Amino acid sequence: MTDQHTVYRLSHRKDFSGITAHQEDIPTPQPHEVLIQVRNVALNYRDISIATSRYVSPVKENLIPCSDLAGSIAALGSAVTDFSLGDRVVAAFDPTILYGPRQGLGAGLGGMVDGVLRAFVALPSTCVVRIPEDEGEQRWGEWASLVCTGVTAWNALFGNVPLMPGQSVLCQGTGGVSITALVFAKAAGATVIVTSSSDEKLEMVKRRFGADHTVNYETSPDWAEDALRITKGRGVDFVIENCGSGTISQSLKAVAYGGIVACIGFLSPAKQEDMPDVAKLALLKGAVVRGIQVGSKQMLEDVVRFVAARNLRIPIDREFGFSREEVVRAYEYVRSGKHVGKVCIKVS
Ligand SMILES: NC(=O)c1ccc[n+]([C@@H]2O[C@H](COP(=O)([O-])OP(=O)(O)OC[C@H]3O[C@@H](n4cnc5c(N)ncnc54)[C@H](OP(=O)(O)O)[C@@H]3O)[C@@H](O)[C@H]2O)c1
Structure with missing residues (x-):
């Protein structure tokens, strides 16, 4: 594994020119964290309003945007026993809300706290949910789309x-x-x-x-x-x-x-x-x-089980690449409102 990875940040939030790519150190997971290799990020209308300063809640400066990832476990913190390397996972929209209603504005990823538009992210293992193997084609975008939407x-x-x-x-x-x-x-x-x-x-x-x-x-x-x-x-x-x-x-x-x-x-x-x-x-x-305030990790478990049990397909309108040009195009496409269903970014 290389030591650095690509991370997107919002250097300003006037328009999409604030979306900037950086090379940063890959985080080392803390004892209770897992390091996730991000495969796919699903975009939400929220991400558009955050990047253009029209979001209803406060937003962190120099934010790493986006909340919805699907990926695989690349490293385990020393105290993590319930996941293995290579496990396919999604992570809760707000890692602090494991069950029950959201308290206040909470800590939704890609809002008040840094999000997932990056190649690797370390998150508490408690907010991570395993997803099943895909038969045939990889459906990372569909799983990522379950996180917020x-x-x-x-x-x-x-x-x-x-x-x-x-x-x-x-x-x-x-x-x-x-x-x-x-x-x-x-x-x-x-x-x-x-x-x-x-x-x-x-x-x-x-x-x-x-x-x-x-x-x-x-x-x-x-x-x-x-x-x-x-x-x-x-x-x-x-x-x-x-x-x-x-x-x-x-x-x-x-x-x-x-x-x-x-x-x-x-x-x-x-x-x-x-x-x-x-x-x-x-x-x-x-x-x-x-x-409705998205929902808890428990609901994410419920929805993953429902989708897996019924083999439901989440309509993905389009997937974009991970270059800066493609990321900006993905944002513009969601803003255009031309899509039907979800728009995703293929990270790796
Ligand atoms: N509270 C929460 O927890 C939560 C979670 C997720 C999203 N949201 C919010 O929910 C909304 C939808 O999010 P999204 O990600 O699904 O957005 P989206 O994918 O960008 O969908 C936008 C679509 O909404 C439709 N629309 C716009 N104005 C409309 C109107 N007056 N009547 C009916 N449809 C209209 C348009 O459909 P047509 O092109 O077909 O007209 C447009 O394509 C956003 O405001 C988002 O911030 C809230």
């Missing part, structure tokens, strides 16, 4: 009152969270409605990923009405609310009495003067409006 979708659907077979789910948009929730909900026997601004993307999610119904939210701005029509007036049991205050009125119109609106994202904030009265809308529906 997968756990978030799992938490939204199964983390409180769990989704039941025969229920219905509405997923907003065709990005990572929405399409991963579509895959999980279909595997759990639900009927799924997907919304998008693009008819082409809607055609794809129906044909390739099994969406039962689709609605174009641009041409049908009152898409809750479509959801009510599709569910014969009953409403949907779960809404994957990716967009925030700009869409929550429609979500609360679309949700069934007693249903759950899982508040995940903030892609479409309302103007101050248009802020909906969420308390009143939720009360009238007896609905649960539930904030």
Whole structure:
């Protein structure tokens, strides 16, 4: 093993020109850490907002970005007994949250603390989860995608009152969270409605990923009405609310009495003067409006088991290389919103 490896840092956060490559020493694992050779990093919308100073939480200066890795164990700390060299692993989004709800803003990788966009990373072995061997093609990107997006979708659907077979789910948009929730909900026997601004993307999610119904939210701005029509007036049991205050009125119109609106994202904030009265809308529906903060290591174990047991495939739109040019292209691609599902970086 060479002594140095490639590490990306955000030297500033005005735009993607702040993404800079460095050669740094490969860390030596502390007694309770493992050194992971990073194979693949999955990007999230969060990484775009962090690199452009639009993230909702504080961010470390000169940050190593990104939270989602899949890789293999390259070295073991002296006190680590439950992993072996070469084990294939993923690591929890926030290494400090092993179970239960996240406390405060926590220590999500690639936010307040350095993340995983590097060739090697040392992490506490307690936050690491083994993944199974892939049959045939390597699926590192799919496993990496479970870390933030997968756990978030799992938490939204199964983390409180769990989704039941025969229920219905509405997923907003065709990005990572929405399409991963579509895959999980279909595997759990639900009927799924997907919304998008693009008819082409809607055609794809129906044909390739099994969406039962689709609605174009641009041409049908009152898409809750479509959801009510599709569910014969009953409403949907779960809404994957990716967009925030700009869409929550429609979500609360679309949700069934007693249903759950899982508040995940903030892609479409309302103007101050248009802020909906969420308390009143939720009360009238007896609905649960539930904030999601990714999830714990325990949820990552649950989601890895689910994906492995059902051999689920996580839709990866595109994988980019690890050169600086390719990394910047990957960021630009996510920002463009052209993707359906996940966008990843092949590290090694
Ligand atoms: N709370 C958490 O724990 C957590 C975890 C993960 C992500 N998030 C947040 O969840 C959101 C989605 O993340 P992501 O990684 O899935 O993003 P992404 O992959 O970049 O997906 C973005 C997609 O959202 C859709 N979209 C944008 N505005 C919309 C609107 N008004 N109505 C419906 N769809 C809309 C677009 O789909 P179309 O092109 O099809 O229109 C767009 O392609 C982000 O805000 C992210 O920060 C939160």
